[in-house]
Structures are given as structure tokens and as C-alpha cells.
Amino acid sequence: MTAQPDHIHALDIPVPETDDLDPDLQKYFTVCQEKLGMVPNVLRSYAAMPERLRAFIGMYNDLMLSESGLSKLEREMIATAVSSENKCFYCVVAHGAGVRELSGDPALGELMAINYRAADISERQRAMLDFAVKMTRQPDEVEEADREALRDAGFSDHDIMDIACIAGFFNMTNRVSTALDRMPNPEYHAKAR
Secondary structure, three states: OOOOOOOOOOOOOOOOOOHHHHHHHHHHHHHHHHHOOOOOHHHHOOOOOOHHHHHHHHHHHHHHHOOOOHHHHHHHHHHHHHHHHHOHHHHEEEEEEEHHHHHHHHHHHHHHHHHHHHOOOOOHHHHHHHHHHHHHHOOOHOOHHHHHHHHHHOOOHHHHHHHHHHHHHHHHHHHHHHHOOOOOOOOOHHHHO
């Protein structure tokens, strides 16, 4: 027995088997299985609504995997810090594992999940996370001085757009995952430790 509930989501909506998906989604799930050793439960949950799954995949891949002035580690740091603020169990576990994996530092993943302010990170990264957390807590208070602080830390306006979009995306997905009681794949708990 584990402390984590044994479900993908707490809805009475069946999660389709990979073989029952459209060919493009079957191929995507196969790539996930090959690269990650699993199909993330968030994808399996969305598979009940294929068009929403495609929209989620498109936005996630664009924000987290495309060319950017932000490193993949920095993007995972944003995902984890925002998810921590929102107390999203799924995303803290999944993206905390991403921070551990990309940084090679298990403690950094835990600090991002609990309190990034206690981490030994660069001033650039601290400014980025301060902005993302302010967007999460007080979006109506973000102003030009906040964007200027990011510019002073070395971020371009394109980078600022990426920070804002990633923080905004995870604020949305945190709320959906929490509302549906999505559970992270158990494999995430042991990754990069």
C-alpha cells in the first residue's frame, strides 16, 4: 500500500487504452513510453477527450521543449515553483522530478517544490521565479517594474513572454489537475534520486 491514491483521476470517465486512440495519439504515447519509460498520467487523463489532449500536448511542447532563451531546467523550475504555490500534487511531483533530472541535484528539486527562496540559485533564476510566483499570487499587481527587474537580470522581452506563458500555463493545468484529483505516475517519485 502507498499513501498515494490508486487512480489517474477521480472522475467516472474511463481512461482509454493506447490501442483505442487515434493513430497520431498512439504514436505520441509510444514516444513517451520510449523516452520516459511511461505515459504521464496527465496525458492518459486527457486521452478521454482527444482534442483537449492534442491542445495540451501542443501547448506543453511549445512552452517546455521548443527553442527559448530559457533553459529546459529553468522552465522546469518555473513549473515546479508555480505548482508549489498552487499546492498541485501532480505537477510538484512530476516537475520536481524534472528539476532533479536536469540539474543532477536531488536537493534542488526538493527546494523548488518546497521553497525556491532557500535554494542556492543564480540571481537570474531568482528573478524569474519571483516573477512567476507574483503572477501566481497577485497577477493584478504585475507591473512594468517587475518586467524591468527581469530585463535587469538579463532576460529579453521574448524570454519574459516565455516566463509569463509558462507560469500562466501551469496555473491553468495546476487548477485542472487539482480539481480532477489527478495522480502522478508512481515512477516520478523515484526519478533522479
